[in-house]
Amino acid sequence: MSSDRLIYVDMTTETVEIRDFPEEWLLLGGRGLSAKILNKECDPKCDPLGPDNVLVMAPGVLGGTSAPTSGRISIGGKSPLTGGIKEANTGGNPGQHLMKLGYRAIIVKGKPSDQGGRWGLEVDSSGASLVRTDEYKGMWNYALCEKLHERYSKTASFISCGPAGEHQLKGASVATTDQDNRYPARHAARGGLGAVMGSKGLKYVAIEPAKASTRQPKNRKEFGNLCKGYSKEYLGGDQMFKFGTSAVVPLANMLHTFPYKNRTSGQSPDVETLDGKHIVATFEERGGGMHNCLTGCIVKCSNVVHDSEGNYKTSALEFETLTLLGANCAVSDWEDVADLDRLCDEIGLDTVETGAAIAVYMDADRLAWGDASGMKKLMQEISDGTELGRAIGNGAVATGKYCGHSRVPTAKGQALPAWDPRPLKATGVTYCTSPMGADHTAGLIINPGLKPEQYAWESQKVQIVNAVCDSSGFCQFLQPNMDDIRGFYGAMIGREITREEIADIGWQVLEDEWAFNDAAGFTASDDVLADCLTEDPIGKEPTVFDVPKDIIAAAKKRMPNQEDLFTARAAG
């Protein structure tokens, strides 16, 4: 581990430098490492699409090891959508490959003077270098990856931005290729980091692992036992995600958190036709199936969806996409949502932000509810960079301004995901207080029975747990708890990590992120939700988000560690 390195890329001078990884950052990875780097290297007041923003790509602490489902990667930077710090976490194989090569992060700075130029970053065991690749300008992600596989080996993995990122749109995602290294179907979607990548002229990163070997812990026997034990327990347990998150649709609807028509209701009349069970039902006849998005994943929550002819259509058709591009836009057919999902992956868009933006557009009577064909045309407009396309591609707030429509459900400028804060008030506290804005992966609490006096602790607890999980490389769907993670860390570095240490690591991530946001100009007055969420009730016993300010504020003041902090499972 002492030979680990950082890759610094300067897009202004088109130079790459490899530096040693600081020893004091040994237990930093993923989200935590990104926050540390951004506080050190990025001016919080910078223009997110300017040369001073810094784009970080950081695998987790356990990436590249044999720990199950530990190869997630964090993409970080100042978000052009929220104006604050952003970490978007995704799967695929780049995280595993970078760590096996000994690279703890890629740090991209600057901006080329030739804004029409495109570059690729090539990473392998000998180092990293930039290549000029204007021929890939404007390419959709799938076609790009096909071309890249002609240029690089079949074992290479890729990180890329699509036309949305190249147009520097605030809803743009960063794509990664999945375990098979073919499909750019995994996305670090939230917060517009694809626009940051595009603003720097960086079209792709190609990582060639060749024969790089698995990273070895200091205490191999203990680590191996932990891997075996955890895998056995997980595979012998509930395996909550064996049919993917799309199977959550009916229960979410019952809990009034399957938003319909721009969140004017928490239930959709199309719940039956949007139910993920229909996706699973196609596997036998059409092919496709469940698979793991990264090497070493034991969860296998990702679906591979084929069309009626048996051809590949899309992958990772998730609950959030079925909600925001489906129910929230009154689209009733899951097959249309699959088409839209593919288009978002191609163009490089966050399905949540894009679905929310289109729902605002529909709510403003600019497009009929449920017009999936019209939505597909909007996607083409985004790809083409038309005035309308730019509005939609810039997200829900921009779309609201374009249409003169004020009903825009957001927190810190980012559109809400499926999980609604009106029935799930503790989750609403997360949306208010998380440095990420409206991000359920920052800390999801699905417990409508909580009392108000419990909201602050429940939100703080899960925010700490998820911060540690997203720094570790573990997938949230593996659902490790803090005791699990500190056990793996301890075996990795050869000494025990105490409960206090792991809790401090998690809290420090949040503090680093809040500090960045404070310096960027955020205040407590920004820890709020859009008016429609505090004024428009939904639910069986109609309710609004009415959590008092003092309870929201309490979630940001560190509370004493309690037993459940270490036993609560990551939840996103």
Add this chain to the structure above:
Amino acid sequence: MMPKVIIPPPYRGATSGLDEISVAGETIGDCLSSAIALHEDLRELLLALDGTLQPFVTVVLNGEKLSQDKGLNVKLAQKDVIEIISAIAGG
């Protein structure tokens, strides 16, 4: 002593926040019916329209997962603990 039903967090809105309830019943089906009698909002969360378990619900009896096709006729002892697991999370 009566069998205990452990309520998962997503279902606690239906039980006004209670995380476990003790109910009378000779079988799992009886106990779930008793729970529903106390908290009607549990009905659709637990049972499909035909009275079978919802597909997203798993029942764990004294730590052992019951397969869906075992049905609700499994007989109980007084100290038994029934845990309801619901598959919900995610993005």
